[in-house]
Ligand SMILES: Nc1ncnc2c1ncn2[C@@H]1O[C@H](COP(=O)(O)OP(=O)(O)OP(=O)(O)O)[C@@H](O)[C@H]1O
């Protein structure tokens with residue numbers, strides 16, 4: 001074994017008799033044990049980031065989970081190569097949380113670590129490096145040594161380099177020590193290969209040089225000298241006016257943006273001279289997205305119903321750990337959260353507010369920022385890795401006491417959470433489907449809160465059945481809020497029977513007469529319209545009118561979605577794309593037509609029906625860029641758009657004054673989705689999107705297009721009768737053994753060879769049948785989609801008794817079975833994917 005500089009280490013002299021069990025970010029079921037060498041003995045503790053060698057080649061960042069004196073029986077432990085920080089990055093509660101997650105969701109703790117740590121904290125042989133744009137080797141307090149200079153020069157040529165590149169440049173194997181040092185000296189930045197290169201925002205600033213900042217007399221001397229140079233004097237005065245260093249010396253460290261001088265029309269050359277003469281100094285910083293912001297003094301005036309709700313929440317949380325806040329759309333749940341958060345922070349606790357990903361770019365974050373300033377961190381998957389590291393370190397250092405974040409924010413290094421809030425708790429996007437850990441962030445957050453002895457508040461206008469069930473059985477507290485804030489009323493609902501309209505020739509480009517007239521009316525009053533269709537693209541598919549041929553993905557068992565804008569057919573599962581053929585490849589007919597409705601097609605139809613209206617579309621395709629979603633919302637909010645067409649993205653948390661009409665294009669598509677939750681989801685989606693209408697003084701109107709207007713669910717949605725809807729659906733769920741009456745685990749078996757996939761899934765299925773717990777075993781069946789990305793898929797569904805330890809027992813035995821199967825030669829390349837609570 002070599003040390004950091006490629007020199008060989010003498011084993012005996014490094015032995016301490018101490019070992020560390022290390023979590024490494026790879027999918028292996030166990031912790032690995034490494035030797036703690038003498039030179040690192042005093043710098044190591046639980047939760048520290050360390051560098052280890054894994055396998056022949058890989059260098060990885062690991063986290064120490066345990067220190068002990070027992071050498072591993074099965075292998076010779078390798079030494080830990082280096083320690084990355086002088087403090088723990090991960091705390092013991094987090095390690096417990098990770099272990100719980102690995103166990104509950106049947107995955108490896110390394111996979112949890114991988115999801116939990118931003119890649120900027122996972123220096124590995126897969127990382128890449130780039131020059132830190134703020135680094136200036138002439139003025140750096142920590143000069144680089146010879147090897148570091150070499151790396152810097154090479155980087156200046158190449159732009160970015162991998163670990164291996166560095167090995168070649170230096171001609172030694174272990175380079176991480178050098179790179180670590182360069183990171184500490186702020187000479188380089190590390191990023192993950194899979195992500196795009198980090199483009200930090202750099203700002204030029206100036207400040208007083210140390211000499212004058214610390215010595216008032218010296219500065220007065222300068223002013224005397226400058227008395228004959230008024231332009232320079234002016235610049236210096238401006239600086240002192242903006243940065244009163246003698247009142248608050250610490251202000252000087254933050255300096256002043258250089259642009260302030262040019263904006264005040266002060267002489268650029270005088271500024272230059274002051275810098276040249278060593279009175280001011282110029283420096284560059286990477287500016288954070290999270291600019292310093294002082295909270296504004298916002299007084300929150302709760303309405304009477306809000307105040308009563310708050311009181312009841314606090315009362316019930318004395319007894320219960322978790323509470324459901326069931327407040328209709330527009331009732332002002334956010335204001336209640338704010339009060340709860342303020343009180344928790346004042347009591348010295350940390351707070352986490354989980355939001356669905358997309359809601360994080362809306363006004364709610366701005367609203368919270370006003371109240372909490374920069375003690376609030378925002379954690380979002382569209383942020384770059386470095387930005388995420390910033391939030392991570394902010395929580396670690398205590399600078400950030402309150403985090404608003406998407407599902408992965410549950411992994412931040414909290415050590416004293418007092419309150420966790422999950423807003424829109426019914427949202428399916430809290431579930432991570434791929435890759436492992438396949439966790440439900442709401443459920444995990446409740447566990448996290450429990451580990452911290454903290455309270456959890458779940459908020460929704462349309463609670464998930466699980467949470468409502470738990471509230472009704474008394475496991476959770478429950479508070480209802482049944483009035484909209486202020487003057488706002490709930491919208492009025494109307495059904496549009498598209499079959500009748502079709503017969504009477506009133507259906508135009510899929511729009512019923514009622515919907516068309518309502519839109520027209522809104523437009524004439526300068527009001528806004530939302531049109532909801534949960535299907536992106538132009539049309540679900542293209543079909544030949546003569547022979548019925550439908551184009552399918554070459555790699556997946558699904559039809560291709562037609563995207564008119566790009567004249568392409570795309571697979572929404574693997575991204576495969578193909579040009580639209582000019583004639584049917586099966587029969588040669590040229591009558592190929594688009595079938596069904598996607599957002600693109602609706603957008604086009606609207607432009608034809610309402611040529612004067614300004615239309616925009618919001619779906620995955622129009623919001624891929626980092627600020628795409630935000631930009632669209634700003635356009636809509638500022639009134640530059642009259643009609644917004646969108647997928648479920650438009651159902652969440654939008655709060656605009658002028659929306660008076662909401663159209664649901666095809667309710668049947670939501671209702672008849674083949675899933676036990678279809679009804680629940682339809683109730684939620686329609687209620688939520690309807691809730692965007694009439695949120696101020698104007699009453700809103702919701703038009704729902706359907707072929708089956710007689711369905712009872714419509715009445716229940718219109719009357720907000722969640723409870724009766726729930727009771728009916730629950731009777732079915734109980735009868736047919738669905739959650740929340742049972743626990744569901746789905747195991748899918750994937751392989752590129754059909755026969756192998758089938759055989760492996762059968763073997764697994766039979767073995768699972770032998771596990772002695774109360775259960776129902778279904779399958780194995782070809783997956784709902786039988787092939788994705790050239791992998792054939794078979795699925796077994798296990799329904800487990802909720803009582804006793806059936807779940808724990810089953811999961812444990814399942815792990816053993818999978819290990820056994822994977823050890824068999826013929827199944828070695830099979831992938832078994834376990835998904836606990838797969839919905
Ligand atoms: N106490 C209050 N003082 C001032 N404004 C309030 C108050 N309560 C609510 N509002 C305003 O009423 C509107 C609706 O509130 P909010 O967005 O919090 O509702 P919500 O319950 O989260 O609704 P949804 O579930 O539809 O997102 C917002 O514009 C909010 O600023």
Ligand SMILES: [Zn+2]
Nearest residue numbers: 553556571574
């Ligand atoms: Zn595909």
